[in-house]
Structures are given as C-alpha cells and as structure tokens.
Amino acid sequence: MRGLGRKTYALGAIILFAGLAAIALYAEGSLRTHGGDALVVVWMYCCARALTLWPMLIVALLVFAAAVAIETSQALGLAERLGIDDDPATQLIIGHRFDPVDLLMYALGAVIALGTDYSFSKGQRP
Numbered sequence: 001m002r003g004l005g006r007k008t009y010a011l012g013a014i015i016l017f018a019g020l021a022a023i024a025l026y027a028e029g030s031l032r033t034h035g036g037d038a039l040v041v042v043w044m045y046c047c048a049r050a051l052t053l054w055p056m057l058i059v060a061l062l063v064f065a066a067a068v069a070i071e072t073s074q075a076l077g078l079a080e081r082l083g084i085d086d087d088p089a090t091q092l093i094i095g096h097r098f099d100p101v102d103l104l105m106y107a108l109g110a111v112i113a114l115g116t117d118y119s120f121s122k123g124q125r126p
Helices: 006-026 029-051 056-075 078-082 088-094 100-120
Strands: none
Touching (some): 029 056, 029 100, 056 078, 056 088
C-alpha cells in the first residue's frame, strides 16, 4: 500500500519547498509564524515518502516526532548550550524559541499530509 508514486512525492516536496522559501522571505505574521510550521511537516512527509517505501502512517508519525524533538530542543535551549544559537542557518532549521502553538501546527501538518495522501491514494489504508 504505497500510495502515490515516489516521483509525485518528490514533485510535491519541490513545490512545497518553494512555498516554504516564499514564506520565509516574504510572509509576515501568523502565516510566517505558524503556517510555515504546518507546511514544513507536510514537506518533510513528502520528502520521506519520496525516499522510502514506509507506510503513510509510519511516515506521518516519524515526521511529527522529529518536529516535536526539534521543538523540545528549543524548550531546553539546546542551541544556546551548544553555542550555535547565533548562526542564521541553525535558527532557520531548528528555530530559536519554544512556542507550544507550534506543536499544534506540527500535528495539523501531519494530519493534512496523511489525510491528503490517503485521499489521493484512493482510500488505501494509512
């Protein structure tokens, strides 16, 4: 039960990456703050589905867990402790401050990715 083809996931990942770049460069407010958080989970899901044959539900759970781990590192101040908190690339990838709303946005992104994949995969089990 593979769902969509791997090329479709790769194309989706490319399109989503362009959207994420546009948000990072041009968006402000809630779209930048929280919309990007949900979208990045969908992007990670597409990347994982393009590169693996893992089932939909496993990928959604792993991507959500990775996002939660990153947010947890923010809550624990891991970047500061490692002395990498001033690096712009680090701030872009792992963020720089904990926000509990981000956890909800990550969950929303995982649900959107899984639900979309499920619906496009003609009702195959996740």
